[in-house]
Amino acid sequence: ASVVQRLWRGRVSAGMLTPRLQRAMKDYLNANKHHVAYKGHRRPAQSAKELLCQLKAQARLRTVDGSEQPFSALGWAHLVPPVPLEQLHRQKDQSGFKTCAVVTSAGAILHSGLGKEIDTHDAVLRFNAAPTEGYEKDVGNKTTIRIINSQILANPKHRFNTSSLYKNVTLVAWDPAPYAVNLHKWFASPDYNLFGPYVERRKRHPAQPFYVLHPSYVWQLWDVIQGNTQETIQPNPPSSGFIGILLMMVLCEQVHVYEYIPSMRQTDLCHYHERYYDAACTLGAYHPLLYEKSLIQRINTGPESDLKRKGRVTLPGFSTVNC
Numbered sequence: 001a002s003v004v005q006r007l008w009r010g011r012v013s014a015g016m017l018t019p020r021l022q023r024a025m026k027d028y029l030n031a032n033k034h035h036v037a038y039k040g041h042r043r044p045a046q047s048a049k050e051l052l053c054q055l056k057a058q059a060r061l062r063t064v065d066g067s068e069q070p071f072s073a074l075g076w077a078h079l080v081p082p083v084p085l086e087q088l089h090r091q092k093d094q095s096g097f098k099t100c101a102v103v104t105s106a107g108a109i110l111h112s113g114l115g116k117e118i119d120t121h122d123a124v125l126r127f128n129a130a131p132t133e134g135y136e137k138d139v140g141n142k143t144t145i146r147i148i149n150s151q152i153l154a155n156p157k158h159r160f161n162t163s164s165l166y167k168n169v170t171l172v173a174w175d176p177a178p179y180a181v182n183l184h185k186w187f188a189s190p191d192y193n194l195f196g197p198y199v200e201r202r203k204r205h206p207a208q209p210f211y212v213l214h215p216s217y218v219w220q221l222w223d224v225i226q227g228n229t230q231e232t233i234q235p236n237p238p239s240s241g242f243i244g245i246l247l248m249m250v251l252c253e254q255v256h257v258y259e260y261i262p263s264m265r266q267t268d269l270c271h272y273h274e275r276y277y278d279a280a281c282t283l284g285a286y287h288p289l290l291y292e293k294s295l296i297q298r299i300n301t302g303p304e305s306d307l308k309r310k311g312r313v314t315l316p317g318f319s320t321v322n323c
């Protein structure tokens with residue numbers, strides 16, 4: 001069976017990857033750029049319910065709120081949006097969104113015809129520079145939240161200040177800090193400098209909800225992945241896709257994820273909007289993608305036919321999970 005067929009059914013292993021991807025993984029393990037030192041357990045056999053309850057308890061959503069140094073001294077308590085991200089969409093009725101769609105940027109979503117279905121959700125999450133214009137039939141045109149990595153803010157090619165991709169939506173940015181989170185060190189040397197552009201954007205567009213994920217949140221998600229995997233996973237943060245899925249499980253009662261676990265349209269085309277081919281985009285090199293996807297497969301409540309035909313996973317929102 002192919003790696004994707006195994007992803008539809010259950011456990012996967014790095015040994016199923018091509019030698020090139022296995023070597024890339026090993027190089028990242030040896031480099032250990034973020035100085036990861038995992039001290040927790042490994043419980044690879046937890047049930048779906050146990051896994052959901054662990055995620056609900058351990059992956060408590062956290063954004064930089066200006067209450068800690070060095071951000072407090074810089075006045076971030078007044079710079080960040082006054083409403084916390086988890087309350088933003090539940091001001092009137094306490095329940096938040098009923099149905100949500102997470103649309104990954106995978107090439108496999110091309111020719112899916114899923115656009116209409118995606119747009120019927122109360123909220124739609126997209127990633128980085130993924131466009132809707134010209135791809136509506138396959139990806140829809142509604143965007144409620146966009147998760148962006150720090151490269152989007154720091155690299156001029158993305159035109160963060162002027163591109164319409166980043167307007168009229170809630171923005172959630174992230175950047176990996178060292179594993180032993182030290183906010184002073186992170187502020188002094190982020191992976192890509194997101195702090196300047198963030199401050200500038202908040203001042204220019206104070207009404208736009210725009211948050212920075214707390215690096216401890218990102219590493220807590222990583223801990224859950226490693227803690228539920230037998231193999232040693234890449235010591236790098238989870239992908240934006242995994243972060244986005246977990247964010248929507250906080251904000252929504254039900255989450256549909258599209259083309260994270262690949263459908264039968266699986267392709268080496270990295271993104272639906274770019275002519276660039278690399279299997280690492282789907283199976284991982286830097287990010288522990290294969291293991292993230294296996295974990296999401298374990299908590300999927302939808303049928304295997306949804307995976308094959310639509311690349312669709314169905315997940316319960318945390319508010320509906322009783323632990």
Ligand code: C5P
Nearest residue numbers: 104105106127128239240241270281282
């Ligand atoms: O590449 P980028 O991070 O912008 O893509 C958004 C997310 O979509 C990724 O973080 C990953 O979780 C998912 N993705 C995928 N397979 C691909 C491309 C992206 O699972 N081929």
